[in-house]
Amino acid sequence: MLGFRLGFLEIGWLDLLDMGLVALLIYQIYNLVRGSVASRVFIGYLLVYLAYLLVKALGLNLMTTILEYFISVGALALIIIFQQEIRRFLLYIGKSTNLTNSRWIRRWLLRQPLQADHQTTLKPILDTCKALSTEFSGGLLVLQKNDDLEKFIQSGEIINADLSKSLLLAIFSQYSPLHDGAVVISDGRIRSARCILPVSNDDELPPALGFRHRAALGMSEATDAAVIAISEESGRLALAINGELSTSLSLSELENRLDQYLREPRIGH
């Protein structure tokens, strides 16, 4: 199936499709590793591979054999070096294809109720953030969107109570035995407190941000939940969504972002 001829090369439409897909794959891998130390390893590996193709085309047999060995051993080394990125990639795929995340399937096949109106849910949350921020009390709140958070809920103390500002403030009070860790909120209810969240390994996070913020970011990398962190040190509000942490937000910025994010349907919903 001939598309067109480029010098001595015959390029078919399938070749074009193939090249397009490879370019897309490389671009996605680059996006995944961008900014991390792994990105330099990735570029290095790509350059070695290009050198291999070149020496092979030139017919330099000894060099080709050496680079061939290097590349095959390197593939194993890459799996070890890129374990974090591979994990993130697989989590991302799993996250986007998890059938139980579909609102339609949850509602009609699994007979689960749809989430409570998020506007009603947001009010006590934002009031709590305002109070914690003014009092310089630390806080970490996980707001479920679609992903199943049962594993994280079970890591803490189950509460399962109606959402209210006074209950949230009582949990995050420094005298409360439940103030450490995160509170998980879903479907208008406080599901559990003192929850342990996964911690992000992002090297680009400012050193001033400690484990509360790393946990917020880590949770947003692993799930589609929105995570609010209130700094005990500065009273500042931060929001982590889909692996992005926005810091020093005003209350209205926090409200707008949460409102927009929780309202927007996921692709395929």
Ligand SMILES: Nc1ncnc2c1ncn2[C@@H]1O[C@H](COP(=O)(O)OP(=O)(O)OP(=O)(O)O)[C@@H](O)[C@H]1O
């Ligand atoms: N993996 C985690 N899961 C849940 N909560 C965590 C986790 N790691 C830390 N925290 C919470 O963060 C608190 C420690 O915050 P730390 O001072 O290290 O963070 P920070 O980002 O500097 O925030 P702050 O500005 O409030 O000091 C812990 O007391 C705990 O409540």
